[in-house]
Amino acid sequence: MTKQTTIPPPAEDWLELDRQLCFALYSASLAMTKMYKPILSELGLTYPQYLVMLVLWQQSAITISDLGGKLKLDSGTLTPLLKRLEAAGYVHRERDTDDERRVLVTLTQSGRNLRQAAAGIPEEILCATQCSLEEIQSLTKRLQDLRSTLEVARAED
Numbered sequence: 001m002t003k004q005t006t007i008p009p010p011a012e013d014w015l016e017l018d019r020q021l022c023f024a025l026y027s028a029s030l031a032m033t034k035m036y037k038p039i040l041s042e043l044g045l046t047y048p049q050y051l052v053m054l055v056l057w058q059q060s061a062i063t064i065s066d067l068g069g070k071l072k073l074d075s076g077t078l079t080p081l082l083k084r085l086e087a088a089g090y091v092h093r094e095r096d097t098d099d100e101r102r103v104l105v106t107l108t109q110s111g112r113n114l115r116q117a118a119a120g121i122p123e124e125i126l127c128a129t130q131c132s133l134e135e136i137q138s139l140t141k142r143l144q145d146l147r148s149t150l151e152v153a154r155a156e157d
């Protein structure tokens with residue numbers, strides 16, 4: 001790591017669960033996923049499938065490799081998700097004609113139509129957080145910056 005931070009001697013035990021950033025992030029992630037579950041079940045989606053659809057609604061054709069990079073998931077995790085989305089009629093997978101090693105994922109018309117049904121989800125989640133839009137945007141940016149910093153630190157090790 002390039003940046004060293006000196007941790008002051010703890011006035012209290014730093015190994016308490018509630019002092020752990022990792023646990024705060026983990027438990028907040030669990031709470032967020034639980035918030036999404038009933039909303040997404042109305043659309044017939046799981047949370048990971050919703051994340052895939054979010055990417056595809058921005059970019060209607062993408063390789064599995066690029067999709068995995070955006071979602072920070074490996075192909076072993078993505079393939080079953082994509083198979084279920086394909087069985088539901090939302091996506092189509094096919095080999096790239098230019099490079100048979102690559103598999104392209106594209107939205108079907110049903111997948112494109114699902115976007116309209118999902119349009120109210122962000123507002124519903126925003127209301128549940130009881131945060132302002134500015135607070136959510138700031139928190140999202142800070143978490144993205146933290147993720148980037150941690151990725152760089154891990155790459156340096």
